[in-house]
Amino acid sequence: MSIKTWPELERPREKLLQQGAGVLSDAELIAILLRVGTHGLSAVELGRELLTHFGSLGRLFNAPFSEIKQQKGLGSATYAQFSAVNEVAKRILVEELQTPLSLNSPDKVKDYLQLHIGFKPIEVFMALFLNTQNQIIAIEEMSQGTVAQSAVYIREIVKRALHHNASALIVAHNHPSGTLRPSQEDIALTMTLKDALKLIDVTLLDHFLVTNQSCVSFREESWLNFISE
Structure with missing residues (x-):
């Protein structure tokens, strides 16, 4: 009818x-x-x-x-x-991200990431570049991989951080499988990236793991404690 x-x-x-x-x-x-x-x-x-x-x-x-x-x-x-x-x-979410981000309430970042990469059928690695006030300077997709993994190049991320004159960085990647736990490769990559960014005086603030159902913060889950100083 x-x-x-x-x-x-x-x-x-x-x-x-x-x-x-x-x-x-x-x-x-x-x-x-x-x-x-x-x-x-x-x-x-x-x-x-x-x-x-x-x-x-x-x-x-x-x-x-x-x-x-x-x-x-x-x-x-x-x-x-x-x-x-x-x-x-x-784009509305990007506009909202222009205000200074609070690490105690990363919901805006989660909403954006889930909408942007949560439903991707392949693994995607993204970087959010921030200034000294924790405002977003730029958001870039750094790599795309197969369903199982993404080839992330640390040197390219460092180069882009320098290009944007970033003071801090948030990274994120999706798990098309729906798994909301980091793999050993995820942990190793995060540690390597943190050390590389430290050499250019850029702080790694967080790493988000994204699926089509949810988005979790390494920092909130204490997965980032082992690389915090």
Whole structure:
């Protein structure tokens, strides 16, 4: 049944205008972006099917075009809308990161990292360069690897820190497997990076481990204690 035939207060757009976006379900939010359904399905029903297929909003909005176009009623226009929404969310989070970061409350960093690399199918290593006030100077993707590992070049990270005249650094990488514990390789890399940065008077503040479900801080989990001085 078409959404147009629904009672007005049950239609997603009308509900949003009268009660705010927060009251809408994930499927209703998707329906507003889709605007129309497909043969036999309303936009909300199509939204529910997409959530069932992809498993979450994050996976849906980070899905490649090759997967989106395989879904009934979707194509390049839908992919463009989803990609635009995803990019807007990332840019809003980057704007919020321009304020000085508190190491006691790294939630903004976690939100950004999870949105940016949490749903990547391969391992990605990122660096966030900060000034003396702990404000973000730049965010760069340093390497991409296979599903199992990422080839991170310490020398390149040091070179970029010097380029940005950074005083401190936060690094992060994702685990596509969903594991929220650092490997021995992760620990060894962090220690090596910390020592290399110390030579140029740059402080390694934290290392975040990211999955599509969560994001954890080495510092908060005391995984960074063994390299703190």
